[in-house]
Amino acid sequence: MGKEKKIHIVKSVIKHGLLLCVGFFWIYPFLWMISASFKGQNEFFQNRMGLIPVQPTIDNFIRIWQKADFGTYFINTIIVTAFSVIIVLIMTMMAGYAMGRYKFLGRNLCMAVFLASIAIPLVSTIIPTYEVVKGMNLVGTKLGLILSQAGGAHVIFLLLFTSFFQSVPNELEEASKIDGCNYFQTFFYIMMKLCKPVATTVVIMETIWAWNAFMLPLVLTLNNPSSRTLAVGLYAFKGENTVDWTGIAAGGSIAVIPVIILFVLMQKHFVEGIAGAVKS
Amino acid sequence: MTKTKYAVDAATRRIRFKRKLKLNLWCWMFMSLAVGFYILFQGYPIICSIQYSLLDWSGMTSNATFIGLQNYKELMHDELFWNAFINSFKYMVMIVPLELAVSLFLAYLLNDEKMKGRGLYRTMYFVPVVTTASVVGIIMIFILGVQGPVNHLLVTLHILKNPINFLGNAKYALPTLVIISLWKDCGTYMIYWLAGLQGVSKDVYEAATIDGANRRQTFFHIVLPLIAPTGGIIAILCAINSLKVFDIVKTMTEGGPYYATDVIATYVYRTAFSSEIGMPRLGYASAAALFFGGAVIIIGILLNAIKDRLQKNVQ
Numbered sequence: 001m002g003k004e005k006k007i008h009i010v011k012s013v014i015k016h017g018l019l020l021c022v023g024f025f026w027i028y029p030f031l032w033m034i035s036a037s038f039k040g041q042n043e044f045f046q047n048r049m050g051l052i053p054v055q056p057t058i059d060n061f062i063r064i065w066q067k068a069d070f071g072t073y074f075i076n077t078i079i080v081t082a083f084s085v086i087i088v089l090i091m092t093m094m095a096g097y098a099m100g101r102y103k104f105l106g107r108n109l110c111m112a113v114f115l116a117s118i119a120i121p122l123v124s125t126i127i128p129t130y131e132v133v134k135g136m137n138l139v140g141t142k143l144g145l146i147l148s149q150a151g152g153a154h155v156i157f158l159l160l161f162t163s164f165f166q167s168v169p170n171e172l173e174e175a176s177k178i179d180g181c182n183y184f185q186t187f188f189y190i191m192m193k194l195c196k197p198v199a200t201t202v203v204i205m206e207t208i209w210a211w212n213a214f215m216l217p218l219v220l221t222l223n224n225p226s227s228r229t230l231a232v233g234l235y236a237f238k239g240e241n242t243v244d245w246t247g248i249a250a251g252g253s254i255a256v257i258p259v260i261i262l263f264v265l266m267q268k269h270f271v272e273g274i275a276g277a278v279k280s
Numbered sequence: 281m282t283k284t285k286y287a288v289d290a291a292t293r294r295i296r297f298k299r300k301l302k303l304n305l306w307c308w309m310f311m312s313l314a315v316g317f318y319i320l321f322q323g324y325p326i327i328c329s330i331q332y333s334l335l336d337w338s339g340m341t342s343n344a345t346f347i348g349l350q351n352y353k354e355l356m357h358d359e360l361f362w363n364a365f366i367n368s369f370k371y372m373v374m375i376v377p378l379e380l381a382v383s384l385f386l387a388y389l390l391n392d393e394k395m396k397g398r399g400l401y402r403t404m405y406f407v408p409v410v411t412t413a414s415v416v417g418i419i420m421i422f423i424l425g426v427q428g429p430v431n432h433l434l435v436t437l438h439i440l441k442n443p444i445n446f447l448g449n450a451k452y453a454l455p456t457l458v459i460i461s462l463w464k465d466c467g468t469y470m471i472y473w474l475a476g477l478q479g480v481s482k483d484v485y486e487a488a489t490i491d492g493a494n495r496r497q498t499f500f501h502i503v504l505p506l507i508a509p510t511g512g513i514i515a516i517l518c519a520i521n522s523l524k525v526f527d528i529v530k531t532m533t534e535g536g537p538y539y540a541t542d543v544i545a546t547y548v549y550r551t552a553f554s555s556e557i558g559m560p561r562l563g564y565a566s567a568a569a570l571f572f573g574g575a576v577i578i579i580g581i582l583l584n585a586i587k588d589r590l591q592k593n594v595q
Contacts, residue, residue, distance in 0.1 A: 016397065019389065023404040026463070028438040030407065032429060033419045049429040087317075095314035104307035110315065117322055121524040123545040124573035127332060127552050127566050128325035151321020158314070185308040211414040214527040215545070219553055231414045235531055238418050245422055252415045263410040267403060270410070273466060275475035279453075 030256065037061065044246050058251035064237070070251055073233035077255075080145045080217070080229060087150035088157065088206045096161020096218060097187055101173070111162075116152040122215055128218055140224025145154060145187040145217055149210050157202045160276055164198045165191065192241035201273035204266045213215050230255040329573075330476035332566035338559045351407070351567035361568055363539055364547035367454065368572070371543060374458045374523040379518055380511070382462065388499065391477045393571060406467035417531030421447060448535050450540035461528055465521070469514060476510030477503070483506055485553055512587035519583060523576050542573040 031051050036044055038056040047054065064070045099107055129148055130139070138144030168191070176186045192199075217229045228236065234251045241247060263270060300360040308315075325563035333351055337344035355361050386405055390398055408416065421429050424446045431443035446456045461559035480503055526545035530537065535550070 015389065016567075017400050019397075023401060024324040027404055027407055029416070029419055029423055030411070031552070032423060045427070048427065048432045087313075091313035091317060092311040098307040102303060102307050104304045107307070110311065113323075114575075117318075119520055119577045120322070120326070121545070121569075121576055122571055123526065123548050124323040124329060124525070124569040125322060126548075127562055127569065128328035129321055130319060131328065132325065147317075148321055151317045152316055153322060154314075166370035183303075183310075187310070208410050212410075212414075214412070214530070215549075219531075219549075222553060231412045231527075234418060235414055238421075238531075248418060248422075252419050255415045256411045259410050259412070260407060264403060265405070267406070271402070271471055272407070274471045 034251050035248045036246055037253045039246055041246055056087055060246045064247045066249050068237050070254055073228050073230045074254060076142060077211060077229040079142055080149060081207055083146040084149040084210045085203055085206045088154055089202055092154050092161055093156040096158055097165050097191055098166025100162040114153045114155055114158055118155050126219055133220060140221055140227050142227055145220055148216055151212060160198050164195055168194060201269040205268050205273050211259050286352045295526045307424035326338055329566045329570050332563050333570050335563040337563040338561060341355055351564045355567055355571060360539060366546050368543040371458060372519055375462060375522045379462050379469055380515060383466045384473045387473035387477055405470060408464045409467035416464060417528045421532055433576060448537055450537050453457050453537060453541045457529060457532060476507040478515045480506050496497045516583045520580055
């Protein structure tokens with residue numbers, strides 16, 4: 001009995017040791033980046049692997065925030081992310097409601113078309129998307145970025161909402177009809193309150209995706225640096241200042257830390273969303 | 281008698297029709313926003329792509345000439361296009377099995393609900409997923425660079441004599457990208473696998489233990505066949521996603537050195553939007569993007585068919 005227990009303890013120590021060790025290397029690049037953004041230029045090259053700056057400084061942040069426009073990029077990213085999240089939330093929630101609760105003409109066709117678009121790479125539609133935005137006279141503007149970011153099928157969110165609304169019992173809806181609500185009122189007063197958990201998941205996932213988007217903002221802000229988002233701004237900064245590695249690290253930290261914090265705080269919703277997508 | 285019956289029938293039919301019409305109108309109102317955005321930014325662009333691909337057009341000016349299938353003919357003999365096309369598939373073939381195996385291994389380790397620190401580990405392994413791919417790419421240039429921490433460690437430990445330029449060497453560049461993407465996306469697939477593993481009931485594990493199977497036997501002979509259907513879907517998603525790769529490649533190598541890591545997305549981007557190689561060619565780039573999009577869809581359909589066939593055989 002005692003021997004078995006010992007083996008069990010040894011096994012779990014090995015398991016945890018392995019998981020922790022690999023886990024450390026897993027997040028090492030982020031720790032390295034954050035630490036490098038607090039290092040001075042000299043220390044950066046002397047202390048290449050160390051994670052704790054000997055003489056911490058915030059010069060890097062001040063430099064890129066003021067001189068390299070990261071302040072603007074940061075605000076742009078927040079604006080573009082916020083508005084595209086709002087649009088995506090409203091449109092997937094409404095479409096999910098219709099597809100989850102009612103059998104209407106063209107429902108299955110819509111579903112099939114949305115599902116099929118998982119396979120279409122963004123690169124195949126990016127050129128005409130650019131022309132569409134150009135046709136609306138919105139190239140290089142934040143509105144153009146917001147609209148094109150909100151475009152597309154958002155299949156996962158549609159599936160999440162559809163399967164949620166399918167599971168809502170009929171009695172609720174009938175009761176509201178007896179109370180004299182029309183379809184929109186039923187949706188607005190009853191369904192929108194019910195679907196809060198799914199809506200939270202959608203908001204968090206889309207926030208992270210919109211924040212991290214690269215190809216669309218890159219193409220749409222080619223000629224207008226003042227609308228760049230952080231992802232594109234850092235790429236441009238690297239192109240212009242190949243040697244300013246502490247500045248690049250500081251820019252990277254500004255781009256990455258907000259999403260990491262959001263994720264750590266709200267990870268339950270994010271993980272559930274991803275798991276729900278593959279289940280349905 | 282019959283007359284009134286007909287009248288009643290007609291009336292109920294009319295009411296039913298009206299109700300149906302009303303329902304359809306409401307539903308389409310709810311759908312309108314999603315459908316509108318879809319048409320504007322997905323449907324219409326796809327049709328436009330087809331039109332563009334038949335034009336000789338720089339995109340800078342309005343004078344475009346219709347040249348029929350000339351762009352496609354040229355593509356067939358374009359070495360750089362085929363290089364990018366093959367690289368995309370090389371990348372897929374390398375990353376899919378690795379990604380599936382590593383993420384399944386992690387998921388299996390973390391599947392024990394009573395395990396201490398499970399949440400912490402899950403967070404740690406998931407962090408790369410939520411971070412910006414382009415930013416990660418840029419930071420990795422330095423981490424893997426000749427002066428970066430990885431080479432420093434390998435040289436200090438005497439594993440390497442001289443630092444390796446992982447991204448500057450045509451031989452190592454693509455495998456390096458694969459490793460970085462593997463690490464970056466592993467968390468997503470881990471969560472997919474965990475969702476599949478949670479569908480396996482505890483009784484199965486208990487029964488296996490009673491029958492004297494060890495952990496490895498339980499996994500390969502019992503758990504793996506049970507989660508294989510989910511695995512099929514995960515594999516297809518992984519394959520399709522890997523063919524879409526752009527951010528990491530664009531920021532880490534720009535397709536270089538000497539086009540060794542050029543994938544279709546970077547090829548199309550370069551041809552359509554950058555003027556490093558003369559005038560941009562929107563028409564020609566559209567043809568390349570469409571040709572590739574078609575290939576991805578065909579791969580998707582094929583993989584799905586293979587998955588269904590395998591599932592039937594198992595049953």
